[in-house]
Amino acid sequence: MATQSLADYLAKAKADALTHLAGKGQADGHLLLVMGNSAGDLDSAASAIGLSYLLTQFPEVRSRLGLPASLNIAPLVQTAPEDLVLRPENKIALLVAGLQSTSPLHVTDLKDAAGRSLDHSSSVFGPSNRVHIGLVDHAALGAEWRSSTGSEADRDVVAVVDHHVDEGAHADAKLRILQGPGAPGVNVPTGSCASIVAGLFHDHLSAGEVPREVADLLLSAVIIDTDNVRPAPEGKASQVDEEAMKTLLPVSSFADQSRQTQLLSVAKSNVPAEVQALSHDQLPVPSAQAKSNSTKEYWSLLVASKGAVDHLSDRDLLRRDYKESLVSEGAFANAAALRFGFSSVPIGLSRWIGRVNEESASEAVRTTAWNKWWDALDAWRNERQLDGVVIGTSFREANRDGDVKHRREAVVAFASRRLTAAQTDSFWLTLIRELESSSELDLRKWKGAPLPDGGREHTLGLDDAGRRGDLRAIVRRQDPHASRKVVLPTVVRAAKLALSRL
Known part of the structure; x- marks a missing residue:
C-alpha cells in the first residue's frame, strides 16, 4: 500500500531530480522524467504526476517493465508555475489534491550545478547521465528535447502513454500504450490520458491502496476532458474513460459527502473572479447524457474556469x-x-x-x-x-x-x-x-x-x-x-x- 502522501512524494521527487541533474546524485542512481505535453493542460499535468507517483509507490510495476532498481521518478510539467494564471482549472485541481503550483518539477526549475538553466538538448538529459524519459499525453518527444547531435540514441524514452495519433515514435519503449484515433483495436479514442493511467493501476486503486488526493487529481482530468464522462459520439468518453471513473469515484472525495463538500469549497474559493460573479444558473451544465452525476457541480466549476479568458491578451x-x-x-x-x-x-x-x-x-x-x-x-x-x-x-x-x-x-x-x-x-x-x-x-x-x-x-x-x-x-x-x-x-x-x- 502507498503510504507517502502526494505532496511529500512530489517534494522528494523534485529535490532528487534536481540533485541528479546537477551531478550530485548517487553514482549508480537513475532518473526517469515523466513529462506531459508542452501545452501543460490538466490532463498532461495529472497524468504525469499520477503515473510518476504510482510507478514510485508500486515497484513491482517498475520491475515488470524492466526499469532500473535504483530509479528516482519525477513528473515534469512543461510550463512555468507563474503561467498557471493561464490555466485556472489546473490551479483548482492541484489545490483540491492538496498541492501548490510549485509542487511539481517544472521546466523552469531545471538548472545545472552553477544555477544556469539547462538547454533541453543537453546531454544531461541523455542515457550517458542515467536519465530516462517517459511521455504522457503526447506520442513523440518534442523537437526541443532532442539531442543537439540529432541522434535518437542520445535520448532513452522508456514509456509512452497517450491518446493521440500514434506517430510511430519510440517503438521500443518498455511501456507503450497508445489509445488514440486509428490505434489497433481502438474503435473510440480514449478521451483522457488520465483514464489510461488509472487503468494501469486499477487493482491498487480499487483496493484502496492509493491516497484519495491522487484519485481526485486523475478524476479532475478525466471529467474535464470527457464533458463529465459523456459517451461518444456525442461526447468524448470511451469505455476506457467510463471504466476509469468507476475505479476512481469510490476512492475519491466524491465517495464521502463531507469530503465532497470540502472539495467544492476549495474549488469555489479559487475560481477566477469572472466565474465567481456568475450565478448558479449561469454556470455550464453537463449534457443529460453525461454519466457522472456526482461530479457535475465540480465539472461546471472547472469548465467555467477554463473558459474564463476575457482578461488574457x-x-x-x-x-x-x-x-x-x-x-x-x-x-x-x-x-x-x-x-x-x-x-x-x-x-x-x-x-x-x-x-x-x-x-x-x-x-x-x-x-x-x-x-x-x-x-x-x-x-x-x-x-x-x-x-x-x-x-x-x-x-x-x-x-x-x-x-x-x-x-x-x-x-x-x-x-x-x-x-x-x-x-x-x-x-x-x-x-x-x-x-x-x-x-x-x-x-x-x-x-x-x-x-x-x-x-x-x-x-x-x-x-x-x-x-x-x-x-x-x-x-x-x-x-x-x-x-x-x-x-x-x-x-x-x-x-x-x-x-x-x-
Whole structure:
C-alpha cells in the first residue's frame, strides 16, 4: 500500500531530480522524467504526476517493465508555475489534491550545478547521465528535447502513454500504450490520458491502496476532458474513460459527502473572479447524457474556469494551450523542415477578436479589431519562428431556437521562412485543397456574430485572395468533433503531401 502522501512524494521527487541533474546524485542512481505535453493542460499535468507517483509507490510495476532498481521518478510539467494564471482549472485541481503550483518539477526549475538553466538538448538529459524519459499525453518527444547531435540514441524514452495519433515514435519503449484515433483495436479514442493511467493501476486503486488526493487529481482530468464522462459520439468518453471513473469515484472525495463538500469549497474559493460573479444558473451544465452525476457541480466549476479568458491578451490566448510540430519531407528536413504551431482557444473568434458588443459595433470598429488580431497572430508567428499558425476555437453558442450547441472554428495562416515565393504558392494551394477536402475536418464557410442587419459577421483584414502582406490565411467553421487530436495530424499529413509535390 502507498503510504507517502502526494505532496511529500512530489517534494522528494523534485529535490532528487534536481540533485541528479546537477551531478550530485548517487553514482549508480537513475532518473526517469515523466513529462506531459508542452501545452501543460490538466490532463498532461495529472497524468504525469499520477503515473510518476504510482510507478514510485508500486515497484513491482517498475520491475515488470524492466526499469532500473535504483530509479528516482519525477513528473515534469512543461510550463512555468507563474503561467498557471493561464490555466485556472489546473490551479483548482492541484489545490483540491492538496498541492501548490510549485509542487511539481517544472521546466523552469531545471538548472545545472552553477544555477544556469539547462538547454533541453543537453546531454544531461541523455542515457550517458542515467536519465530516462517517459511521455504522457503526447506520442513523440518534442523537437526541443532532442539531442543537439540529432541522434535518437542520445535520448532513452522508456514509456509512452497517450491518446493521440500514434506517430510511430519510440517503438521500443518498455511501456507503450497508445489509445488514440486509428490505434489497433481502438474503435473510440480514449478521451483522457488520465483514464489510461488509472487503468494501469486499477487493482491498487480499487483496493484502496492509493491516497484519495491522487484519485481526485486523475478524476479532475478525466471529467474535464470527457464533458463529465459523456459517451461518444456525442461526447468524448470511451469505455476506457467510463471504466476509469468507476475505479476512481469510490476512492475519491466524491465517495464521502463531507469530503465532497470540502472539495467544492476549495474549488469555489479559487475560481477566477469572472466565474465567481456568475450565478448558479449561469454556470455550464453537463449534457443529460453525461454519466457522472456526482461530479457535475465540480465539472461546471472547472469548465467555467477554463473558459474564463476575457482578461488574457491575444498572445496569452495563443500560448495557453499550444503545441508545435516540425514537418519534414524529402529535401525539406532538419533545418529546412517547416515549423507549425497549433493553438487551442476556448472562445469563438467573434468574442475573441471583437471584445466588444458585435451587434452594435460598426464595420469600422470591427475592421480595426480584426487588424489588431491579425497583427497579434503575425507577432506570435515571428516570436515562435513559425511557418504556419493553426488556431482551433471551441465554444458553445445558442442557435435561433435557443438550443446551446458546441462549435469549432479553424484558422490556418502561412508565411514561409524557408520556401521561395513560387514554392510557397504551390505549397499553400495543395495544403488548403487537402484540408478543405477532409471529411474529418468538414470545413465550411465561417459565420461570426449576428449583425444589426440580420446577417453574420464576416472575415475582415484579408484581401480578396485571402492575403495580408506575405501572410496567407483561411477562416472556417469545422466539425465540432474535430479537436486538435484530429486537426494536428490532418494538417501535418497535408503539409507533408504539399512538400512532396514541390
